[in-house]
Amino acid sequence: MSCKVSAQFDSRCSNSVHAHQHAVPQAWLVVTSFAALILSLPLVPREAIASASAVAGQASMDGRDKSAGFGRSDQHPFSLPPDESFDEATPPALPSGWHSVQEGSGLGWITSASGAASLPNAAFTDDPATVIDKAIEMPSFFVVTAGQLRFRHKMDLDSSPGSDVTFDGVVLEIANPSGQFEDILEAGGSFVSGGYDHIVFPSSGNSLAGRAAWGGVTEGYQDVVVNLPASSDGTSVHLRLRMGTDSFESGVGYWLDDVHVDVKPRPDCILIDGFDGSGNPCA
Ligand SMILES: [Ca+2]
Ligand SMILES: [Ca+2]
Numbered sequence: 182m183s184c185k186v187s188a189q190f191d192s193r194c195s196n197s198v199h200a201h202q203h204a205v206p207q208a209w210l211v212v213t214s215f216a217a218l219i220l221s222l223p224l225v226p227r228e229a230i231a232s233a234s235a236v237a238g239q240a241s242m243d244g245r246d247k248s249a250g251f252g253r254s255d256q257h258p259f260s261l262p263p264d265e266s267f268d269e270a271t272p273p274a275l276p277s278g279w280h281s282v283q284e285g286s287g288l289g290w291i292t293s294a295s296g297a298a299s300l301p302n303a304a305f306t307d308d309p310a311t312v313i314d315k316a317i318e319m320p321s322f323f324v325v326t327a328g329q330l331r332f333r334h335k336m337d338l339d340s341s342p343g344s345d346v347t348f349d350g351v352v353l354e355i356a357n358p359s360g361q362f363e364d365i366l367e368a369g370g371s372f373v374s375g376g377y378d379h380i381v382f383p384s385s386g387n388s389l390a391g392r393a394a395w396g397g398v399t400e401g402y403q404d405v406v407v408n409l410p411a412s413s414d415g416t417s418v419h420l421r422l423r424m425g426t427d428s429f430e431s432g433v434g435y436w437l438d439d440v441h442v443d444v445k446p447r448p449d450c451i452l453i454d455g456f457d458g459s460g461n462p463c464a
Contacts, residue, residue: 263320265440267292267302275304278320284388285313298333298402298438306424308338308349308432312386316354316362316423322442324418328409329373332440333402337433339426340379340397347379347396349426350389351435353407356419364392365420369410375403381425389425395435402438 263278270276273291281289290306297303304317330353340347354362355370366372379396381389409418424435 263322263440263442265319266299267297267304267438268299270302272302275317279304280318281306281315282318283313283315285311285315287311287313287315289315290317293436296335296436298335298436303436303438305434305436307434308336308424308426310339310426310429310431312388312426312428314388314423314425316421317437318419318421319440321417321419324409324413324416326414327443328413328418329443330405330407330409330420330440331443332405333438334395334405334436335399335402336395336435337398338396338435339430339432341382342397345379346382347394348382348385348430349387349424349432350379350381350392350394350396351422351424352377352389352392352394354421354423355410355413356421358416362421362423365407365410366393369412371408373406373408375405382427385427385429387425387427389423394425398432402436 265276265279267276270292272294275281275290275292279290281291283289287309288307290304292302293305294301296305306315306317334351336351338347338351339349353365353370355365355368356362357368366377377393377395379394381387381392381394381396383390422437
């Protein structure tokens with residue numbers, strides 16, 4: 182169990198004063214002890230906290246069922262909610278904590294300096310005329326209550342013009358406690374806006390056949406807002422966007438940008454180290 186910073190400081194300060202009170206005025210020792218303590222404390226930027234939490238996150242996931250889904254990366258390096266514009270990335274590399282996994286040969290998910298909503302970059306994947314199943318995994322993060330995902334996307338996918346049938350589509354999935362990905366709606370989530378608007382044509386090898394999905398051709402970017410399932414409250418959430426394509430025809434592809442998660446991090450994960458050697462309680 183971690184102790185409060187203030188309590189820990191009081192204890193250290195008090196011990197230091199008792200050890201030296203015969204040689205130096207107490208007031209001076211209080212000041213110097215405080216300064217020494219401050220100088221000894223490591224700087225804990227957001228990235229460092231996230232990195233520290235990551236070790237625990239990965240360890241906790243190791244016991245999950247890895248048989249679910251394809252090519253799962255099993256890398257979950259962040260515990261804080263992602264807020265990602267992809268603009269700090271160097272294309273085609275994905276930002277730290279983001280992963281591309283796929284079944285089938287071809288381009289996975291990358292960052293691109295072409296077609297972004299916020300300049301210069303967006304995440305992107307193409308829409309080939311061959312069967313491929315490919316996902317971009319977001320960094321996992323903790324949810325206390327009422328988690329909500331927002332992002333912007335646009336697409337030019339192989340579809341049936343003028344209908345709600347798409348031959349290639351994209352879905353949002355969430356990992357359940359056993360590590361198996363399932364559709365965000367099936368898991369109990371809901372779209373506030375910008376939800377699925379197509380059905381994936383049920384043939385030609387598409388792994389998403391018959392599922393509701395995003396598809397077709399959009400006129401520019403659209404905003405998507407998703408309420409995460411209530412079952413994700415108090416858990417580490419792992420999301421991915423997944424594209425499935427069939428064996429005919431191609432489109433240009435799919436762009437993702439400005440991903441943001443509104444969620445309250447676990448209170449004990451905000452300022453976590455009591456500097457008492459117990460480390461990160463999120464670990
Ligand atoms: Ca961007
Ligand atoms: Ca196609």
